[in-house]
Amino acid sequence: MKIIYLTILAAVLGLCLWNLFSAKKPSLQATAAMVIVPLLLRLFLIN
Amino acid sequence: MKKHHISALIFLAIALVAAGIAGASFLSMRENEYIAKGPGVSEVKMLSDWFPALAGSPGDTEVYILRSESSNDDAASMLVLGGTHPNEPAAFVAAVLLVENAQPSAGTLYVIPRANNSAFTHNDPQEGSPQRFTIKTPDGDRVFRFGSRATNPVHQWPDPDVYIHASSGQSLSGNETRNLNRGYPGKADGTLTEKVCYGITELIKKEAITITVDLHEASPEYPVNMAMVAHPNAMPLASETVIGLEMQDIAIGLEPSPVNLRGLTHRELGDFTDTLPVLMETPNASQGRLRGKTDEALVLTGIDPWYVKAEKLGRLYVPYDGNGHPIEERVGRHVAGIAELAFTWTLNNPERPLEFSGLPSYAELLDTGLGIWLKAPEQ
Ligand SMILES: [Zn+2]
Numbered sequence: 001m002k003i004i005y006l007t008i009l010a011a012v013l014g015l016c017l018w019n020l021f022s023a024k025k026p027s028l029q030a031t032a033a034m035v036i037v038p039l040l041l042r043l044f045l046i047n
Numbered sequence: 048m049k050k051h052h053i054s055a056l057i058f059l060a061i062a063l064v065a066a067g068i069a070g071a072s073f074l075s076m077r078e079n080e081y082i083a084k085g086p087g088v089s090e091v092k093m094l095s096d097w098f099p100a101l102a103g104s105p106g107d108t109e110v111y112i113l114r115s116e117s118s119n120d121d122a123a124s125m126l127v128l129g130g131t132h133p134n135e136p137a138a139f140v141a142a143v144l145l146v147e148n149a150q151p152s153a154g155t156l157y158v159i160p161r162a163n164n165s166a167f168t169h170n171d172p173q174e175g176s177p178q179r180f181t182i183k184t185p186d187g188d189r190v191f192r193f194g195s196r197a198t199n200p201v202h203q204w205p206d207p208d209v210y211i212h213a214s215s216g217q218s219l220s221g222n223e224t225r226n227l228n229r230g231y232p233g234k235a236d237g238t239l240t241e242k243v244c245y246g247i248t249e250l251i252k253k254e255a256i257t258i259t260v261d262l263h264e265a266s267p268e269y270p271v272n273m274a275m276v277a278h279p280n281a282m283p284l285a286s287e288t289v290i291g292l293e294m295q296d297i298a299i300g301l302e303p304s305p306v307n308l309r310g311l312t313h314r315e316l317g318d319f320t321d322t323l324p325v326l327m328e329t330p331n332a333s334q335g336r337l338r339g340k341t342d343e344a345l346v347l348t349g350i351d352p353w354y355v356k357a358e359k360l361g362r363l364y365v366p367y368d369g370n371g372h373p374i375e376e377r378v379g380r381h382v383a384g385i386a387e388l389a390f391t392w393t394l395n396n397p398e399r400p401l402e403f404s405g406l407p408s409y410a411e412l413l414d415t416g417l418g419i420w421l422k423a424p425e426q
Contacts, residue, residue: 001205021055029051033058040066045201047073047169 006043013039076178077168080191082160083422085147087113087405094159097253098246100235105202106243108164110250113403115151123154123257123392123401126250126322127385128312130161131227133194134171134334135264136180136346137377140191140417142262144382145406147422153393154401157256163227163243165202167194176333180346182374186423193333193346197225203239213237214319215309223310228261231315251320257401258284258388259324261312262381264331267354267363267372274300275384276326278317284391285325291387297380297409327384329377330365337362347374379412 016039020032041047084091090112095102097110115122129142142160149156161167170176170193182189200206203225210224211217213234223229225240233245251259258281265272277285282303289301304313304324316324332338332354333346339353349371358367365372386406393400407420 005204017059020059021052023055024051026054026058029055029058033062036059036062037066037069040062041070041073044070046070047201 009039009043013043072178073169076170076192076194079161079167081189081424082109082111082143083147084111085113085149085405085422087148087150087156087403088146089114094243094246094250097250098235098242101242101246104239104242105165105168105199106163106239106246108159108161108243111146111158111160113146113149113151113156113158115153115155115402117153118151118155121399123396123399124157124254125154125258125260125385125389125401126157126159126254126256128159128162128247128259128261130159130167130194131163131261131312132196132263133161133163133167133192134174134176134196135262135331136191136193136333137264137329137331137374137381138262140182140374141378141381141385143191144378144417144420145385148405148407148420149403150405151401151403154257154389154399154403155254156403157250157254159247162247162261163198163240165198165239165243166196166225166227167192169195169199169201171195171197175341177341177343177346180343182347182417182421184418184421184423189418189421189424196334197222198227198238198240200225212310213241214315217307217309219310226310228263228312229310231310231312232319248316248320251316251322256320256322257399258392259312259316259322260385260388261324261326263326263328264334264377265328266335266337267330267332267365267367268335268337268357269328270364271300271302272328272330272364273298273380274302274328276302276304276313276328278304278313278324280317281313281323281325284323284388284395287395288325288384288387288391291391292383295383295387295409297383299380299384325388327381329380330367330372331377332371349373349377375412375417378417379407379409382406382412383409
């Protein structure tokens with residue numbers, strides 16, 4: 001169960017990173033960066 | 048490199064720094080605070096010594112044993128649980144105060160200050176709770192964590208939609224699956240929370256614990272407050288204890304353990320073991336629904352204008368004025384309750400006494416504050 005969850009999480013994190021680098025507007029890039037923070041904390045099981 | 052790639056790298060760097068700072072703060076909650084071994088402590092064990100499956104898990108926790116010299120296998124014993132709910136700080140601090148000060152002269156005292164160890168490692172989401180609170184001692188500050196009501200979801204996940212209590216089949220809302228005080232008597236192959244319950248039940252059975260005291264706090268608007276809740280088996284002991292406390296001017300109610308609310312210490316430990324279980328509640332604004340700003344000061348003083356207002360509107364079950372309910376008062380109630388339980392037990396069972404000295408009285412704690420009863424932090 002945990003592995004499936006973390007795999008989905010890693011995939012969403014990957015999409016966010018892709019979004020961060022493909023977006024051209026700084027406001028969209030900032031949004032992607034903000035979403036990355038909690039995803040990272042969860043991926044490493046910190047919070 | 049394109050211009051928007053450079054800005055993406057800058058945003059990524061900011062995100063990594065933010066995650067690093069937040070991560071360090073969250074991880075710091077996993078470090079146990081200092082608890083001194085008081086003069087009465089004869090041994091410190093781990094809960095996994097009674098239930099080895101807990102070894103190395105975030106549910107394993109210290110068990111402080113304070114054995115009197117005269118204690119033998121037949122002697123009376125008391126188990127005190129602090130930190131069943133780590134967002135109820137007086138329960139935790141009272142258990143620490145016992146470990147650091149109590150000196151048993153008859154019988155054995157077992158104390159588990161962090162009963163739900165995992166729940167100390169995080170805060171409840173969206174509550175704005177402080178991570179820690181500080182109590183000043185003559186030799187320096189003592190810092191205690193203010194945790195969550197429930198096991199850390201990082202340690203036990205996912206929650207079911209409906210939590211089904213293992214031994215009764217009672218259903219509760221899904222997040223109660225991580226509430227230690229809904230999991231008793233526990234399940235050896237259950238969730239982490241159920242395993243901790245099982246470990247505590249094993250300790251009670253194997254050590255033949257005479258009296259089990261589960262320390263709590265409750266929101267001022269919660270009906271069971273400033274009260275002792277007792278299993279039917281413990282009712283004679285608890286009712287005499289409550290009279291003893293009232294004679295010390297400590298207002299306290301007595302509540303029978305509800306028959307149909309399952310998984311709680313005062314129900315299951317009485318049904319499944321020979322111990323006499325009681326639970327105590329003190330008023331804690333910092334866990335209440337009506338509270339205003341939630342900070343360390345609220346944890347320590349209980350001063351909150353909204354609770355004063357709620358009391359005037361008749362919405363509370365405890366008296367509430369501008370003086371709040373300071374942590375000295377709440378810890379004092381718990382410590383006085385424990386001392387009175389031991390006193391009442393000994394009065395009725397002089398052949399199996401349970402006696403400890405070194406503890407402050409309720410009046411003394413109100414007078415001196417908590418600081419002088421807590422050991423200086425280790426340098
Ligand atoms: Zn509680």
